[in-house]
Amino acid sequence: MSAKEENTLPMGMFMDLERSGPIPLYFQVSQRIEKAILSGELPAGSRLENEVALGQRLGLSRPTVRRAIQEIVDKGLLVRRRGIGTQVVHGQVTRKVELTSLYDDLTSTHKAPSTHLLTLESQAADAKTAERLGIEEGTPTLHLRRVRLADDVPVAVMENWLPEEFIGIEPEDLVAHGLYQVLRSRGVTMRVARQHIGARKSTNEESALLEIEKNSALLTMDRTAFDNSGRAVEFGQHCYRPDLYSFEVTLVEK
Amino acid sequence: MSAKEENTLPMGMFMDLERSGPIPLYFQVSQRIEKAILSGELPAGSRLENEVALGQRLGLSRPTVRRAIQEIVDKGLLVRRRGIGTQVVHGQVTRKVELTSLYDDLTSTHKAPSTHLLTLESQAADAKTAERLGIEEGTPTLHLRRVRLADDVPVAVMENWLPEEFIGIEPEDLVAHGLYQVLRSRGVTMRVARQHIGARKSTNEESALLEIEKNSALLTMDRTAFDNSGRAVEFGQHCYRPDLYSFEVTLVEK
């Protein structure tokens, strides 16, 4: 398999496309191709079958195939070149490491997540919180602070401020389900998060909570998250043990 | 201006679309709308004119307008909802902070970047470098290490390994132009970078190079970057002073 020859994926891979179900065709095709990449069937450096041929083979329009491929390009797994075709990006994508996501509260690790709730209260928004949530200073917010653990080992101290409407959230729910699942169950559809990643030394309190030496290096992340109306639904300040946590970000040139 | 009413952008904003130039129409429209958002003309929470009307007004097809809007949605500045329309995400986007990019060698700050080259040599790839660059262990690479400064203040220590073909790069070019510009001038089109962001304590050497206290917290970033054939063109290990540098990442739900 080389970059010169196209890889023609076996039809068996696409035989069961659900043509009238709820899942868009482009999404299904995209999933199949991505699976072939991750499994090694489409090896690094190899060339994918061209859009026109693939569309003909699958009985789909070229824009639909194009959209499917673009989804994978946007993930950084494929690159496209006019006149050449579409190639698989080199480098193994390890399944072990999850990409940083909108819902990154340590539920996606392969370890059992749990929560130790430190604080759950109403709090009047100070200037910074007000600015971040787009509300008036002094407006009530839900303030929560928790240690997040994986397999009973503390990984992060996470502090959040949520808009007033979430003030009724129960501590049991937070402990049982995690913040983002609770928000989801309240109908929140998160769409965008702006994250600011840095580092600093741990405070004494953090060192104790995270079971690390005093004045250790901490990985930090501040964020504001927005829902599908574009409203801010979360302001967070998190710090993580760098020996147990890191951010994985894939950047793709448009 | 509220979410309920559509914002009809003045035609003047689109009067000078270059209809037969090299720049795609969707890109031009996208730029104009983005500019309106950043300038506040399209305020946070407001609703953009619908795709159909905008297409009619601009004399463009709906897919073209759609593509333009999608570009901005992908940047996290707009959110779309079926039946409702497209809204501007809340929260000021500060121009002061640049988003983490493929070419993040501190040239995008508002300070004068400069380089203090520590090492520029050929080096046989060890196991890790070989794996990251997709080459055989022992293959020659170009190894470089530099302190990167902004307004003569050291911000980062950046270490990189590049494939064999770049072994002729001259130190003067690196100092004058920075790594990524040099790569670009050699015809490298970078498309994808996989980055791993963490934190740790500084070594004694790093503390001296970065002019910080011993055992300070450092923000770290390891990365592999790939070109438009999907080949690895760079493996890097960088560390930054967290008081002077951080990563800004916007996550957008598909």
Next chain:
DNA sequence: GACCTGATATTGTCATGACAATTGGCCAAA
């Protein structure tokens, strides 16, 4: 007031069709 139905508004998906831009290979001329 709560619930249901129907209409409208808007985005989401998909197809067909056409043309343009870039890349690489091949061949001919200098």
Next chain:
DNA sequence: TTTGGCCAATTGTCATGACAATATCAGGTC
């Protein structure tokens, strides 16, 4: 051997057209 031109391959852009899914609103009924 090198350079330039031509052609084929493939992605990139754009248009037209149609239908579906979701959200909101208005009106009617209980």
